Amino acid sequence: MNITQKTILITGANRGVGRALLEAALERGASRVYAGTRAAFQHADKRVIPVTLDVTNAAQIERVAQDVGALDLLVNNAGISLFDDLSDPGLVEQHLAVNFYGPYRLTQALLPRLAQAHGAILNVLSLAALAPLPVMPAYSISKAAAHSLTQTLRAYLVGQGVAVHAVLLGPVDTDMTRGFDIPKAAPDAVARAIFDGLARGEEDIFPDPVSRALAEGWRNGVVKAFEHEYASLLPASVARRGGDYTLAFTVDQTPQEAFRAINDVRGWWSGEVEGDTSQLGGEFSYRVAGVHYSKQKITESVPGKKVAWHVTDAQLEFVKDKSEWKGTDIVFEIAKQGAKTEVRFTHKGLASAFECYTNCSNAWGMLVNGNLRKLIATGKPQPSPW
Ligand SMILES: NC(=O)c1ccc[n+]([C@@H]2O[C@H](COP(=O)([O-])OP(=O)(O)OC[C@H]3O[C@@H](n4cnc5c(N)ncnc54)[C@H](OP(=O)(O)O)[C@@H]3O)[C@@H](O)[C@H]2O)c1
Numbered sequence: 332m333n334i335t336q337k338t339i340l341i342t343g344a345n346r347g348v349g350r351a352l353l354e355a356a357l358e359r360g361a362s363r364v365y366a367g368t369r370a371a372f373q374h375a376d377k378r379v380i381p382v383t384l385d386v387t388n389a390a391q392i393e394r395v396a397q398d399v400g401a402l403d404l405l406v407n408n409a410g411i412s413l414f415d416d417l418s419d420p421g422l423v424e425q426h427l428a429v430n431f432y433g434p435y436r437l438t439q440a441l442l443p444r445l446a447q448a449h450g451a452i453l454n455v456l457s458l459a460a461l462a463p464l465p466v467m468p469a470y471s472i473s474k475a476a477a478h479s480l481t482q483t484l485r486a487y488l489v490g491q492g493v494a495v496h497a498v499l500l501g502p503v504d505t506d507m508t509r510g511f512d513i514p515k516a517a518p519d520a521v522a523r524a525i526f527d528g529l530a531r532g533e534e535d536i537f538p539d540p541v542s543r544a545l546a547e548g549w550r551n552g553v554v555k556a557f558e559h560e561y562a563s564l565l566p567a568s569v570a571r572r573g574g575d576y577t578l579a580f581t582v583d584q585t586p587q588e589a590f591r592a593i594n595d596v597r598g599w600w601s602g603e604v605e606g607d608t609s610q611l612g613g614e615f616s617y618r619v620a621g622v623h624y625s626k627q628k629i630t631e632s633v634p635g636k637k638v639a640w641h642v643t644d645a646q647l648e649f650v651k652d653k654s655e656w657k658g659t660d661i662v663f664e665i666a667k668q669g670a671k672t673e674v675r676f677t678h679k680g681l682a683s684a685f686e687c688y689t690n691c692s693n694a695w696g697m698l699v700n701g702n703l704r705k706l707i708a709t710g711k712p713q714p715s716p717w
Contacts, residue, residue, distance in 0.1 A: 332451045332494065333530050335360040338402050340395075342367040342386055342437065343409030347505035348455060351518035352406055353379065355526055365399055367409070384409075386433025396440035396658060397643060400630070403450040404529075405441050407434035407477075410455065412470040412507055423469045430473035435480055442493070443658050443680035446575075449492035453529060454481045456497050458542055461549075485534065486562035491682075496534060498525055499549075501541030516540060575682075576692045579675040580700055582707045586635035586665045586672050592707040593638050593663045593674070599702040601715030614643070622648055625656050638663045650686040674699075674707070 339356050343349035344366035356364050357376055366372055367384035374381070382395050386409050411429045415422045434454055445452065460478035463471035478497060485495035502508050504515035516539035528536030535555075537546040549555060582589060592598065594609035600617060607613030611632040618624045624646040631639035645656035659680030666673050676699045681691060702713035 332404060332532075333359075334404060334526055336362045337404055338363040338365075338400070338448075339404040339406060340365040340367060340382070340399060340402060340441070341406040341408055342384060342433070344368055345370070345372050347507060348500070348503055348518050348521060349406075349408040351522035352408060352525065354519065355522035359526060365395075365402075367395070384437075386437055387428045389436065392436050392440050395437075396444075397641070399441065399444060401448055402441055402444040403448045404453065405438065405445060405450070406453045406455065407437060408453075408455040409433060410507075412467055414466055415469045417468045423472060426469040426473035427476065430470070431476040431480065434477055438484065440658065442488075442491075443660060445493045446488075446491040447660060447679050451494040451496060451529065452481075452484065452488075453496050453498055453525065453536075454478075455500060455525075456481065457500050458545070460497075460499065461545075482558055482562075486565050494532070496529060496536055498528075498536045498538060499542050499545070501537075501539045501543075503539060514541075575677050575679045576688070576695060577675065577677040578696065578700055579673055580704050581668055581671045581673045582704060583671060584707050586667060588710075589665050589672050589674050589707050590635050590638065592703060592710075593665075594632075595706065595712070598712035599706045600698055601702070601717070627661065630660070631662075636665055647687055649690065652686065655685045655687050656681070656691075674703070676703075 344353045345368040369385045372381040457474045459471040460474035481497045502515040524538030537543045596608040597604045602619040606615030608615045613629045616626045626644040627640035630641045640661045642656045662677045664675040697716040
């Protein structure tokens, strides 16, 4: 991925490697950089949007996932490293909370956005992920776990068009290595090398002199071959699954008529609809008692062309994970096809692996290809199909 004109979110963007990545992204023409920081942060460049983000805070992760619009690249950079000797389990938990669960939870929350953009994830790891630093076992364990997560996500997300990269960093001159009297790379040089590696599409990026020495051996080694061999065991249905459900139909009416009918949600989506269904920024809920509740925010509304809703809340009573829809996007694209109009419906993030996939995709078939199509054709509100 070349980051010019891309939207990026970087965690721990206020100092160290994260700050250097922020500056390098701006230098290379990123169109927008969400700077995730724990404390208040300001930047003179208008392309920088500060977001409060402690990666161990689930509520903040959720808020960021709601506030961030399109996203091409997630950089999981924030991290901690403390000396320990494995005698304190609390320290192991602390490292895992920031260095493993942080990237894991943030990635899950932002996945619909990244899949939508066919984007990428950069996980800033450490050479300690490959071989433990004995003076920092808790840190090493957390980075090894984050590396395994990176390898797994890489295999899982390829089918959704999301590339997952590991940055295997050696020593860099930041607060983290303040007490170490060893040669260290400059953060700005490292940041540039990370984006160069990303542009070259390297799965594993070795951006400093110490890590670079390992690059060739790692890439051609048995462990890498083993990773690829294991990844190929993933069922094709998962590896190739799109995270989306899509269908399309054509009608004789105009794009404007199709647009009006889509916005008239009560006229085609059976069930109880409450709220504003037609204005950009409006929110509405949809409820079928005992079966389905979801809340949608209108994130795009381009007359005659496009309508998009982000699902901000969901409670599906018929599946184990009742929030399967939460964080997904429902998109209607309208286009002229000769004398006719095509409406393409996509529920982005409605993955075939979801328990609700069969029921939900059947229901969309009846509601969209049935009810909505008839509403556009006749102008008359349609009754519930069940
Ligand atoms: N420096 C190295 O030699 C080296 C080597 C290998 C890997 N790495 C990795 O590179 C990444 C960046 O390290 P660095 O050297 O830039 O470290 P750093 O200078 O200590 O900066 C750490 C950054 O992470 C943020 N952070 C810590 N805990 C956080 C949390 N719970 N939520 C959100 N942000 C949090 C810090 O924010 P605050 O300012 O709020 O504390 C800070 O912005 C880390 O993942 C690190 O493990 C560094």
